[in-house]
Amino acid sequence: MNSQKQTTEANPKDNKGLSFKFDLQSYTLIIALVLIALIFGLLTGGEFLSSRNLSNLFTQMSIISVLAIGMTLIIVSGHIDLSVGSLVGLTGAVAATLQVWFGWNTILVVLAAVVTGAIVGLWQGWWVAYRAVPAFIVTLGGMLIFRGILIGISKGQTVAPMDESFKQIGNSYLPYSLGYLLALLSIALLIFWTIRGRSKRKSMGLSLPTATIDYGKVTMYSFFILLATYLLNRYYGIPVPIIIVVMLAAIFIFISTKTSFGRYIYAIGGNVEAAALSGINIKRNTLSVFVLMGALSGVAGVLLTSRLNAATVNAGNMYELDAIAACVIGGTSLMGGRGKIVGALIGALIMASIDNGMSMMNIETFWQYIVKGLILIFAVWIDILSKK
Structure with a gap:
């Protein structure tokens, strides 16, 4: 019984470590992309x-x-x-x-x-x-x-x-107004699927990431969607x-x-x-x-x-x-x-x-x-x- 209890108590920490490692691997590409953009941005004025x-x-x-x-x-x-x-x-x-x-x-x-x-x-x-x-x-x-x-x-x-x-x-290219409409629709779907996913995991008794992590991701993705839409609409559109x-x-x-x-x-x-x-x-x-x-x-x-x-x-x-x-x-x-x-x-x-x-x-x-x-x-x- 004691060994089982110790194993159960150790698992959350192990899961957190794995979760952090996974997130680090997932965002390495995004970090690399941002660095590439910044480097070429500086080198090209x-x-x-x-x-x-x-x-x-x-x-x-x-x-x-x-x-x-x-x-x-x-x-x-x-x-x-x-x-x-x-x-x-x-x-x-x-x-x-x-x-x-x-x-x-x-x-x-x-x-x-x-x-x-x-x-x-x-x-x-x-x-x-x-x-x-x-x-x-x-x-x-x-x-x-x-x-x-x-x-x-x-x-x-x-x-x-x-x-x-x-x-x-x-x-x-898409008209400017349609571009912004699609961006807002994408953000709404992103929020919907995040809420739905959390609700489904909770109903099945699965572990949930903290709300800060999930909705922090949504906020970050939404920011980049709106930023990309704005920048593209400054030219001819998406x-x-x-x-x-x-x-x-x-x-x-x-x-x-x-x-x-x-x-x-x-x-x-x-x-x-x-x-x-x-x-x-x-x-x-x-x-x-x-x-x-x-x-x-x-x-x-x-x-x-x-x-x-x-x-x-x-x-x-x-x-x-x-x-x-x-x-x-x-x-x-x-x-x-x-x-x-x-x-x-x-x-x-x-x-x-x-x-x-x-x-x-x-x-x-x-x-x-x-x-x-x-x-x-x-x-x-x-x-x-x-x-x-």
Whole structure:
């Protein structure tokens, strides 16, 4: 009895320690992002933090962010996808050729691009899930195949220009009033889910963080939402591509955390044998992940083609590495079973900020590749250390 009592009394302290450690890891990315912003802000005379540059930065990161959402699920499930850059170029070319050469309207070409990406993902997922070919090999082959098809269907030339309605997808902004309305709605939802979550944990008899911690987080998030909205509205408003990213992120965060499919993906990546013994259909869920990745590549292809107002043979080149780097920097383990979409989005913002800041400082391109490569290696090293 005494030993049980001592164990029970010791647990709260242990839980507090774990909670503090978790919070420290969670906010390391945000701290790093703030430091990057401050450093580049000082080195560029404040231009990096200007409304115009922040608007461009969010627009630039939107394509990699869409890919990072899908790549998070791929890596969590224990796989990798090296073909997404070529698939972005291919789906963008499909949209451009259908509109420029065949006169399809914007809605149909967007659907065609997304469906093309999903079909390609289905094909790759079939090889991985049902023929047991390693994803590394399948997607490496896909990277070459899709780039070749891209060159073939575009006949090696730039396909342009796109219709005005298509261009608006990647180059338009929300009206100021609508931007503030969405910001207030986001804050209201944040407060609602926090209250609901605390009430649910209390009804189930689970431990609750102090109200100061929970509502302190809400206050901090609300401040950054309003600040970002204000800064973006000082330019042209909130870019539509970042709204698309937020909507997709919300959908996939819900899928990954609130559905059985999401739990299965984490279980498969954590221990595939245990997942199989638990009755999880490994093949079907693996196939589904690749289909989702393909569809998101189609969305990214539409955003890129819309932003450039053209499809080119080099579109999407090296995007797969940026997406993987964003996931790893955001805390997704390359060993599988661990990772969060929010972390991947912050990782994408960090990568975009580094690119943008170095470009503003007129640092040569080769240094940008070197820095990004070193950051990726460092992030993987941190992941290995955390596992040890």
